Amino acid sequence: MKMMSSSHSFVAPDLCDSNLPRSTLTVTPDSPVFTGERVSLKCVIESNRDWRQRNGLTYDQRSYWTYYQTHVWRYEWNKDSVKLQSSDRYTVNTDTLTIRAVTTSDEGQYTCRGQRDERPNSSQSSSVSLSVKGVSPSVSLVVRPSRSQHFSSDSLSLSCEDQTNSSGWTVRRYTDRNTENCSKLTGSTCRLVSLNTSDSGVYWCQSESGEKSHRLNIIVHDGDVILESSVDPVIEGHTLTLHCLHRSTNSSILRADFYKDGSLVQNQTTGEMIITNVSKSDEGFYYCKTERGQSPHSWISVREKKENHSDLDQHLDGDVVLESSVDPVIEGHTLTLHCLHRSTNSSILRADFYKDGSLVQNQTTGEMIITTVSKSDEGFYYCKTERGQSPHSWISVREKKENHADLDQHLVSGPHIILGFLLAACPYLLATVVLLYKCYRARVPSTEDQSQYAVTEEET
Template sequence: MELCALLLMLLLLSLALSGYTQQDLPRASVTADPDRVVFTGETISLKCAIESSYSDWRFHWSKYSSAFTAGEKYISAETLTIEGVSESDQDKYWCWGERESRPMKSQKSEAVLVRVEDRAQAVLKISQSWLTEGDSVTLGCAVRSSSRGWTFSWFRDDHELLSDSSRGAEGSYTLSPAAVKHTGVYSCRAERGAYFTEYSYTQLLWVTSRRPRASPIISPSRSQHFLSDSLSLSCEDQRSSGWRLRRYGMTLEDCSSSDWGSETGSTCRISSLKTSDTGVYWCQSESGEKSQPVNITVHDVDVILGSSVYPLNEGDPLILHCLQQHTNSSNLRAAFYKDRSLIRTQTTDDQMTIPTVSKSHEGFYYCKLPERSASPKSWIAVTESQTEYQISVFKRISSVFAALPYLLLSIILGVKWHRANGRPDEVHTEYVT
């Protein structure tokens, strides 16, 4: 009897010395790599960690909706790796540890939700779509619903990888300075490990030249067109042969390989315009050289604005027409607007002329006829003329050279003053005997 009591006391003492309350037990935690949002086919790793001085932990994993199959090798490992993720793997996961050398368990971790989506989608963002050569533009790329662990690539036109772009984790790529050759249709794609997203939706980047270059010849030569009108676009005046007409509306298309126009030589003719023919058109050589792009819009309206399809240079005249479909009348008292402000009301005809334009004339223009709705708006671009630009640069350089003699004189006088006044003790000692 006394022996039993002694054994019981020893057992209680052992439990008191080695036992832990629930609060004393270390807590497990879970981290996910790449993150908690993964896509079908990806691999995700969940790591269990226990802050403890002990190293003999055996790990256990559980999930909310169903139990792991007995004997699965990863349910007792520190890292739970799920390869080829499917929608059935979307669940809440948690872990805990159990020491192998003695009966001691950790507290369970907080549950981590792993969300599985069908397919990752890259999204392209362009800081500005219309710019002038010499400007800078940033192409951004991101993955919808996810942000961690991706690297990115950028493509132009027919999924041609930009040769001067490098993959990076920042999700941005800068073209600086932009040139006319950078005009095109851009997309991006992201990768994480061995997994690639779909290509992003395409976006147009339009770069105009400071010095006018060859552009497609448009007939009739205006930006806006009526529905069902005919249109002719030609690349005949380019400097070399082998030019083809390309356009970007909803997708990138060639006249030669589409059903929207008929091609004869380097001329493309559209017999009956549709609103889907709205887009940016340019000529492109076999070597990839590109002409100045032009913007063509097709409208199902009864009034349009007739304006130059080409950018204007400073000093050029701006001629605007207010055109009504199915009429030849020229006594229409048209009113012309710029950026919602009335510029002028013509009392005798449908034409307005600004003899000499400057950069301040750049903006959105439209017109209105009596008892008719206003025309759609057109952007009139005005580029700084090369002559004015050279004069501006010359003036700046001249002003620098003009200031140089005064700058040199100031330096010389400053040095002389410093020599005469900078060391008075030495000057006085020179005359003391």
């Protein structure tokens, strides 16, 4: 078919599949992903200019084809040739499909298709395969401070911590559609001294062979208010604690409103929100709002609780777990760790214990005891035996409060018991001393009188 304009002539191409605008489907983060992660698929359709150039079309402002630049594409998403709709798990927002917490059932072939009312009226992408793994590799991406939102100009450290050896792992990130190594990388640790909003993005660890850890979403905010929440998923039945922090103090704001998925869930109370028994329905986007400003949104993921002992730590399916307290340890108290085996659920006779990747106790019993805990004992611990190795567990150490209530409640070591006994016995000891002194004074005059009497009698 030929069409003529007053100044140019051109031939409209036959709109077969090869001549249709091209669609490119991208997945973030890269496949494979791990269960519980948030996955986004984006459909990018070739621009009109690129499409015309590829098909050898020429035109001027009065040409036939310029009219169709203004028509908006409608997007259709398919998984294994089945059309996807928005649901509790999927969010379809024009050119982006979001899977909130991916599972192995989400594995498959995904395609996107663009449609509009005028020619060229369709665009079909090639299929993209999504692979989902149930268990993350042994390496962990550790964030300090351990939260997903951070103030600009603050400092942040991200480390690849492997259960055996962290060498060969690199911190990678995805920001503004670019995948790159962390710019401030030293070994397997990325240190960002003065954060900028451009540092916001998805971070993970990657080995030289291409193996990847779980991903963490980091948000850098230049406002005055952020939401403090755990970077890791919350386990069903556990407690979720959120704090609304202000830049000037980095501590909880006295009064704040908390929102979930845009709806108010806690109104003008303290700067803290606690959900004591978390369920899957608590999963969603949270933020807080105060008179000083509003925090960014953070996605809180809830992971299903596994009914076995290995869920005590990082819920992996190995044969060895590290038994430790879920609560912080108080400075000066005793910390006891046990290396447990699945078959017996009791301490293994011989085990090595590691802290932050370094050996701290070598081939002794399956128990490790730190009698007087200090802040320097805080860190990631795991144990290793001939039968396997446990996941990492973060041991938090809380500062001891110097008040009487804290003494009564927490201090139970020998010196404190002795001191308490002496303080309680002081009144009785004092009374005894006074009585002895009075008895002594009463006996002195009596002795002098007897001496005088004896001398007088002798003279006589």
